[in-house]
Amino acid sequence: MSVTIRTGRTIAALPRRPLFKALTRGWRGKCPACGEGRLFSAYLKVNDTCPACGEELFHHRADDAPPYITILLVGHLLVGLMLHLEMVWSIPPMVYLLTLVPLAVVLPLLLLPPIKGAIVGLQWANYMHGFDPDNKDD
Numbered sequence: 341m342s343v344t345i346r347t348g349r350t351i352a353a354l355p356r357r358p359l360f361k362a363l364t365r366g367w368r369g370k371c372p373a374c375g376e377g378r379l380f381s382a383y384l385k386v387n388d389t390c391p392a393c394g395e396e397l398f399h400h401r402a403d404d405a406p407p408y409i410t411i412l413l414v415g416h417l418l419v420g421l422m423l424h425l426e427m428v429w430s431i432p433p434m435v436y437l438l439t440l441v442p443l444a445v446v447l448p449l450l451l452l453p454p455i456k457g458a459i460v461g462l463q464w465a466n467y468m469h470g471f472d473p474d475n476k477d478d
C-alpha cells in the first residue's frame with residue numbers, strides 16, 4: 341500500500357504511515373515511528389532522533405500549532421464551565437479566582453506536551469516538511 345503526496349516539486353509514492361497510531365504515540369510522548377523511544381528530551385524539546393529506532397525527529401515544524409490548539413481547548417472548556425456554573429448557581433467571584441484561574445494555568449501546561457507530540461506524529465505520518473525524503477529544503 342502506498343500513499344501519493346505532493347512535495348511541491350515531485351509526487352512521490354511512499355509507504356503509508358498509520359495516522360491514528362502516530363497521533364496516539366505522539367500524544368503519549370513516544371516516537372511516532374516505533375512507539376518505544378521517548379519523543380521529548382525535555383518538557384517541550386523534541387529529540388533529534390528516536391533513542392530506540394533512530395528515526396529522525398528534528399524535521400518536525402510544530403511551531404505555534406500546539407499552543408494555539410491548547411489555548412483553543414482550554415479556553416472553550418473553562419469559558420463553557422464558567423458559563424454553565426453561572427447559569428446553574430450564583431458563585432462568588434473569589435471561588436472562580438481560586439479554582440478556575442489555577443486551572444487556566446495548570447491545564448495548558450499539562451496539555452501542551454501531548455498536543456505537541458500529536459502534531460509531530462501528524463507531520464511524521466503525512467511526510468510533512470523534512471519527514472518527506474524528497475524534500476531537500478529541510
Ligand SMILES: [Zn+2]
Pocket residue numbers: 371372373374375376377390391392393394395
Ligand atoms: Zn522510534
